Amino acid sequence: MLNVIDHPLIRHKLTVMRDKNTGTKDFRENLDEIGGLMVYEITRDLPTKEIEIETPICKTKADTLAAPIVVAPILRAGLGMVSGILSIVPTAKVAHIGMYRDEETLEPHPYFEKYPHHMEESTVIIVDPMLATGGSSAAAIDMVKKQGATNIKLVCLVGAPEGVKLIEELHPDVDIYLAALDDHLNEKGYIVPGLGDAGDRIFGTK
Ligand SMILES: O=P(O)(O)OC[C@H]1O[C@H](OP(=O)(O)OP(=O)(O)O)[C@H](O)[C@@H]1O
Ligand SMILES: O=c1cc[nH]c(=O)[nH]1
Numbered sequence: 001m002l003n004v005i006d007h008p009l010i011r012h013k014l015t016v017m018r019d020k021n022t023g024t025k026d027f028r029e030n031l032d033e034i035g036g037l038m039v040y041e042i043t044r045d046l047p048t049k050e051i052e053i054e055t056p057i058c059k060t061k062a063d064t065l066a067a068p069i070v071v072a073p074i075l076r077a078g079l080g081m082v083s084g085i086l087s088i089v090p091t092a093k094v095a096h097i098g099m100y101r102d103e104e105t106l107e108p109h110p111y112f113e114k115y116p117h118h119m120e121e122s123t124v125i126i127v128d129p130m131l132a133t134g135g136s137s138a139a140a141i142d143m144v145k146k147q148g149a150t151n152i153k154l155v156c157l158v159g160a161p162e163g164v165k166l167i168e169e170l171h172p173d174v175d176i177y178l179a180a181l182d183d184h185l186n187e188k189g190y191i192v193p194g195l196g197d198a199g200d201r202i203f204g205t206k
């Protein structure tokens with residue numbers, strides 16, 4: 001299911017990021033801040049369980065998270081959202097999925113993966129600012145499913161309808177969260193209007 005998280009602060013920060021005159025520092029800071037704002041919404045339906053604790057006054061039952069959380073950035077650009085997310089869920093574990101998209105064929109190429117234990121019992125939040133053709137995110141979802149994960153959320157900043165359609169077709173069990181659903185992909189596979197190449201803008205590589 002697609003969820004577009006519509007919030008004035010997110011819209012404002014995303015506008016700063018879309019502006020081609022925004023430099024690396026501001027781009028990074030706004031991406032991180034949006035990551036934190038989005039994760040508050042994304043975690044709204046996390047399962048909780050009741051445990052018994054003792055307050056300074058008496059014994060009582062109270063809620064705690066029922067399952068571990070794993071944040072799984074798709075490298076490189078997904079790294080740009082991790083610290084903002086961890087500022088809200090500091091106990092989350094972090095998986096790393098290295099993936100680049102071939103500029104000609106637009107096919108995803110995985111080059112690294114590293115996971116914490118107990119993926120099968122965790123809520124896995126895959127993060128990548130850009131959902132373009134959807135090839136990279138679909139491949140990342142396949143990879144975490146191979147690790148046994150069943151409760152998976154995909155969190156991107158900007159998505160194209162083409163990418164949303166692919167994920168909905170291949171992984172109908174995965175909830176998709178976007179800050180904005182853009183118009184279309186151009187002939188080079190870039191999101192329009194988009195924000196350009198997220199990885200290059202985060203890391204200053206162009
Ligand atoms: O939906 P898709 O068509 O697969 O495209 C989206 C992917 O492309 C970008 O990564 P890129 O290959 O530029 O790697 P980078 O993060 O290292 O820059 C982006 O961060 C996504 O991972
Ligand atoms: O618009 C796009 C598409 C893929 N990857 C990006 O970084 N930006």
Ligand SMILES: [Mg+2]
Pocket residue numbers: 077197198199200
């Ligand atoms: Mg890139």
